[in-house]
Amino acid sequence: MTTYRSGFACFVGRPNTGKSTLTNAIVGSKVAITSSKPQTTRHAIRGIVQRPDSQLIIVDTPGLHRPRTLLGQRLNDVVRATWSEVDVIGFCVPANEKIGPGDKFIAAELVKLSRHTPVVGVVTKTDTASKNQIADQLMALQGVMEFADLIPVSAVDGFQVDAVADVLVSRLPEGPQLYPDGELTDEPEATLIAELIREAALEGVRDELPHSIAVTVEEILDREEREDMLDVYANLFVERDSQKGIVLGHKGERLREVGASARRQIEALLGSKVYLHLHVKVAKDWQRDPKQLRRLGF
Ligand SMILES: Nc1nc2c(ncn2[C@@H]2O[C@H](COP(=O)(O)OP(=O)(O)OP(=O)(O)O)[C@@H](O)[C@H]2O)c(=O)[nH]1
Ligand SMILES: [Mg+2]
Incomplete structure (x- = not known):
């Protein structure tokens, strides 16, 4: 008999790295709004993925950034509260942007968390980059910290969307279904x-x-x-x-x-x-x- 797994994953990363778009793609429904403007997400939004052998709850978080307002501080607090509670973390870095100080700042915090929570490196937006660029970005990301897994994905053309879910599910603990069938989010x-x-x-x-x-x-x-x-x-x-x-x-x-x-x-x-x-x-x-x-x- 296969074991039933359930639990929480969250996507973190700089603003605009494709976290919410990826959340929606994996859930298969629009639970989080997205935009080309940085700092779109302002709450930890839960998207529920129901599979025969598992239930994965993805918590989409605001982009972690240098705050300039009290709102900015609150958004960062949401991220830190979320990633300390989940079973697995997906660190999102887009394929078409050089890894910079903002990413490294986040990685430095994730290194500490990775002692007890697996962190998966996710190279997003692969449709915007060539095969070589994607390979280079995977290598570069690997140089930033040690990951439990590393995976490229495009939420726009669907490349590896299910594979990201597989990787996250594989890191969930054994446990019962947490949300009823058919529920896609618990947002009011x-x-x-x-x-x-x-x-x-x-x-x-x-x-x-x-x-x-x-x-x-x-x-x-x-x-x-x-x-x-x-x-x-x-x-x-x-x-x-x-x-x-x-x-x-x-x-x-x-x-x-x-x-x-x-x-x-x-x-x-x-x-x-x-x-x-x-x-x-x-x-x-x-x-x-x-x-x-x-x-x-x-
Ligand atoms: N080409 C391409 N664009 C993408 C992909 N995923 C997201 N985008 C675009 O990138 C922009 C940001 O996407 P979001 O999903 O809102 O990014 P986010 O990381 O949630 O941003 P914040 O909530 O601000 O932290 C939007 O214009 C998306 O359409 C992808 O796989 N390919
Ligand atoms: Mg977002």
């Missing part, structure tokens, strides 16, 4: 919705604005006169008055596009028609304000 619906709105809002904004955006879902209500319709009330926060105009766009056009794009995703998630009531508000310098951070869930 309101959080998933807020994240989908934030993802839509990140699209196309530049410079510091992505960091300044936060979204809360205040209420999800059944519409009385229409069974197939939900009203979702959400707030999109920026940090300064001047940012409000950028998010709204000319005559509110940009916000309408963001709302329409988010609504389509929310409808797919909930399997119901949605009317999205989205309002832009200013929460002055919220990234640096402990009180406002708490209100926004950090």
Whole structure:
């Protein structure tokens, strides 16, 4: 009889290294939002992978970075709290970027953890590099620290996505199923919705604005006169008055596009028609304000 394994893995790495995209690819469903902007992920998001002989829970974490705000510090705290609790860690480094000080900084911490938790080196985004570049990156990564395993993967073209899951599962302890069949994440619906709105809002904004955006879902209500319709009330926060105009766009056009794009995703998630009531508000310098951070869930 084969033994049933269950437990937790987390992906860590610099911002923008493809952790969330890889999490979604392995889970086979979009549990975490992704974007081309660094520091997209702000919570430890659990994605659940159910197999006949195992249950793997992947915890996607924010990118570890040098913090410039209280939010940044909180995000790093989330990473460190997560990797000290999991059964196996996947350290993500993209194939198309030279290993730099940011990666080495993370590796130095992982070396200490690797005494009791296996660390797997993951070279991500292999579709962006040649065979030789991938081989060189694997070698370079091996030079940074000692890994329990080393594996290249592309979440975009699907190369080795299952193999990464196999490697992680092989490091899990024997144990029972932890989440019920069919569950893909334990994120509350309101959080998933807020994240989908934030993802839509990140699209196309530049410079510091992505960091300044936060979204809360205040209420999800059944519409009385229409069974197939939900009203979702959400707030999109920026940090300064001047940012409000950028998010709204000319005559509110940009916000309408963001709302329409988010609504389509929310409808797919909930399997119901949605009317999205989205309002832009200013929460002055919220990234640096402990009180406002708490209100926004950090
Ligand atoms: N070509 C290619 N692009 C990828 C791949 N995986 C991720 N990306 C892109 O890389 C960018 C960052 O991806 P994310 O998954 O959001 O990265 P992350 O590590 O979760 O970033 P943070 O949450 O900010 O730490 C996005 O534009 C993705 O589309 C891949 O396998 N191939
Ligand atoms: Mg992410």
